[in-house]
Amino acid sequence: MFLISRCFTHQLMTFSNAKMPPKIAVLGAGIIGVSSALAIQQICQKNVEVTIIAERFSPDTTSDVAAGLIEPFLAGSDVERVKEWTRLTIERIKEYMSEGNLGAEEKSGYWMQSVKEVPDWLKLMKNVKVLNESEVAAIRKRPGHNFGVFYTTWYLEPTRYIDYCTKKIMENGGKIIQRKIENIDELGNDFDVIVNCTGLGSRVLFNDETIRPCRGQIVRVSCPQVRHFFIDDDFYTLINDSCLILGGTKDLDQWELEVNSKTAQKIIEGNCQNIPSLRHAKILSHHIGLRPCRPTVRLEKEIKNNYPPIIHNYGHGGSGVTIHWGCALETAELVNKTIIERKSHL
Numbered sequence: 001m002f003l004i005s006r007c008f009t010h011q012l013m014t015f016s017n018a019k020m021p022p023k024i025a026v027l028g029a030g031i032i033g034v035s036s037a038l039a040i041q042q043i044c045q046k047n048v049e050v051t052i053i054a055e056r057f058s059p060d061t062t063s064d065v066a067a068g069l070i071e072p073f074l075a076g077s078d079v080e081r082v083k084e085w086t087r088l089t090i091e092r093i094k095e096y097m098s099e100g101n102l103g104a105e106e107k108s109g110y111w112m113q114s115v116k117e118v119p120d121w122l123k124l125m126k127n128v129k130v131l132n133e134s135e136v137a138a139i140r141k142r143p144g145h146n147f148g149v150f151y152t153t154w155y156l157e158p159t160r161y162i163d164y165c166t167k168k169i170m171e172n173g174g175k176i177i178q179r180k181i182e183n184i185d186e187l188g189n190d191f192d193v194i195v196n197c198t199g200l201g202s203r204v205l206f207n208d209e210t211i212r213p214c215r216g217q218i219v220r221v222s223c224p225q226v227r228h229f230f231i232d233d234d235f236y237t238l239i240n241d242s243c244l245i246l247g248g249t250k251d252l253d254q255w256e257l258e259v260n261s262k263t264a265q266k267i268i269e270g271n272c273q274n275i276p277s278l279r280h281a282k283i284l285s286h287h288i289g290l291r292p293c294r295p296t297v298r299l300e301k302e303i304k305n306n307y308p309p310i311i312h313n314y315g316h317g318g319s320g321v322t323i324h325w326g327c328a329l330e331t332a333e334l335v336n337k338t339i340i341e342r343k344s345h346l
């Protein structure tokens, strides 16, 4: 009886609230959650009530650790979808830059490779130049630099951008609740649609063991004279408005959130070998993030008996900034379609 009544109650709630704007719960306040919430408000023409529920908010999310370089990395096997999401995100970044926002720029640099790679997503970049032998020899900093590509991409600083999105969400009447959800039963019949943007949290919350942590450690430094990014198989130097991000670790199934000093030293040494002027850099801070890695990004609608429809948008690996807006738009379209379908049944 309980199950039937609960299901009936839910339908009844929907019927009884037919005149109220649909209530959308967005679980997660990283770049995926906030961008999805904003896209939902925009695509549903603000005829929705969006509430973000999250355990952690910026600057304490994985998203805040990211350098925000725009290129697919550890993004799973859906390469065509990832390329289209990247294309839409680049368009978004150009708009964001045209508004005069800080924390987003075009940036050029080198990707030096041990095995030649010229992925399709390079077609989305500018000034792409596959280096010839003499150019490789001129740039090479270590034996593993057998091939190379020069290109121009963008960066989008996540913390500034999350703040930008959050301000707009609140201006549009959005709400925010700080809370860890142990079980979606806790949400009861309070919402008409649930949007899951919990990243690695989906492993427990939605019992998805295919999403795994890929631990990344970075060092933020100040070295204004370095103006190009430099990426190779093991290390990277990326650029933000007022600092450089030195990285490259990618340790699957490692959950450790403590900074490892030996790893930090290795990251600094490796990047100094690639860019010797980094020896004059000033160390600013050390950070760890657990990339939410999955075989593919999960972006789909799930219908579970006795629950509101759930739209999943998680598992963006090392590319959450790169593909966020393409994913947010697709998520918002799924929400809008769900609302329209429900209205047609009233």
Ligand SMILES: Cc1cc2nc3c(=O)[nH]c(=O)nc-3n(C[C@H](O)[C@H](O)[C@H](O)COP(=O)(O)OP(=O)(O)OC[C@H]3O[C@@H](n4cnc5c(N)ncnc54)[C@H](O)[C@@H]3O)c2cc1C
Binding pocket: 027, 028, 029, 030, 031, 032, 033, 053, 054, 055, 056, 057, 061, 062, 063, 064, 065, 066, 067, 068, 069, 070, 071, 179, 180, 181, 182, 197, 198, 199, 200, 201, 202, 205, 215, 216, 217, 218, 247, 288, 289, 290, 291, 292, 314, 315, 316, 317, 318, 319, 320, 321, 322, 323
């Ligand atoms: C070192 C490093 C460098 C990176 N560099 C780049 C880069 O240059 N470019 C790029 O595109 N990507 C990069 N990434 C990847 C990018 O950071 C991630 O893909 C992205 O942050 C994922 O965003 P998210 O919103 O899904 O996850 P998160 O930022 O982890 O947000 C998840 C949210 O869900 C909430 N949550 C989880 N479980 C629950 C629960 N049970 N109840 C309530 N709330 C919950 C959390 O509190 C949080 O608010 C990097 C990642 C790392 C670690």
Ligand SMILES: CSCCC(=O)C(=O)O
Binding pocket: 069, 073, 216, 231, 236, 247, 248, 291, 317, 318, 319
């Ligand atoms: C390969 S450079 C981009 C860095 C990145 O996306 C990451 O560390 O997850």
